Amino acid sequence: MDLKGCIFDLDGVIVDTAKYHFLAWKRLADEMGFDFTEHDNEALKGVSRMASLEILLHVGGVKKAEDEKIELATIKNNWYVEYISHMTPEEILPGSLELLRSLRSEGILTAIGSASRNAGMILDGIKLRDMFDAIVDGNKIHTAKPDPEVFLKGAEEMRLAPENCIVFEDARAGIEAAIAAGMRCVGIGKPDTLARASIVVPDLRQITIQQLRNL
Ligand code: G6P
Numbered sequence: 519m520d521l522k523g524c525i526f527d528l529d530g531v532i533v534d535t536a537k538y539h540f541l542a543w544k545r546l547a548d549e550m551g552f553d554f555t556e557h558d559n560e561a562l563k564g565v566s567r568m569a570s571l572e573i574l575l576h577v578g579g580v581k582k583a584e585d586e587k588i589e590l591a592t593i594k595n596n597w598y599v600e601y602i603s604h605m606t607p608e609e610i611l612p613g614s615l616e617l618l619r620s621l622r623s624e625g626i627l628t629a630i631g632s633a634s635r636n637a638g639m640i641l642d643g644i645k646l647r648d649m650f651d652a653i654v655d656g657n658k659i660h661t662a663k664p665d666p667e668v669f670l671k672g673a674e675e676m677r678l679a680p681e682n683c684i685v686f687e688d689a690r691a692g693i694e695a696a697i698a699a700g701m702r703c704v705g706i707g708k709p710d711t712l713a714r715a716s717i718v719v720p721d722l723r724q725i726t727i728q729q730l731r732n733l
């Protein structure tokens with residue numbers, strides 16, 4: 519392919535924030551009096567904040583009114599923001615920085631395509647904002663993954679056509695969003711859950727630019 523841009527999901531690709539999301543959701547479940555396990559947390563990866571709350575309430579068999587749901591999501595987010603406010607560049611996942619540097623040195627543009635409304639704060643904490651030509655996060659989009667909006671907007675902000683872009687994703691909803699956007703997709707994680715990706719690798723250390731161009 520004629521590779522001109524790479525769009526990276528943030529949570530689970532550049533940094534492991536799932537552990538902080540888990541701590542905050544678990545704390546909320548504890549307060550409501552039910553158990554929430556790391557296994558349950560898997561279903562929340564790549565899923566928007568309110569959709570995550572719905573899954574959590576379903577796990578606990580709890581029903582809440584709309585206004586209470588907004589309140590609960592706000593409480594969880596306040597805890598989550600407190601956790602991520604301590605993040606440092608040491609939390610950048612292995613291979614990310616090296617790949618971003620080599621892409622940019624070849625003139626390939628880079629973007630963030632994340633569902634998170636906290637993406638800006640995380641990028642500042644890990645000091646990686648300067649490595650991206652465009653940052654599209656949950657504050658800029660209306661429809662969550664698997665809708666392609668976040669990646670189409672990323673391509674648009676880089677002024678590139680979707681077919682010249684590759685997406686890096688760790689969540690199934692994100693892979694579906696990339697396919698719907700007409701983009702090739704590198705799955706980060708296990709092949710069984712990410713089967714629809716163009717290729718699947720355990721982390722960004724395994725990727726070469728030549729491999730990407732061959733997709
Ligand atoms: C990412 C994470 C999800 C999270 C979502 C919204 O997609 O993988 O677990 O729910 O972002 O994040 P936010 O920071 O806006 O609550």
Ligand code: MG
Nearest residue numbers: 527529530688
């Ligand atoms: Mg992710």
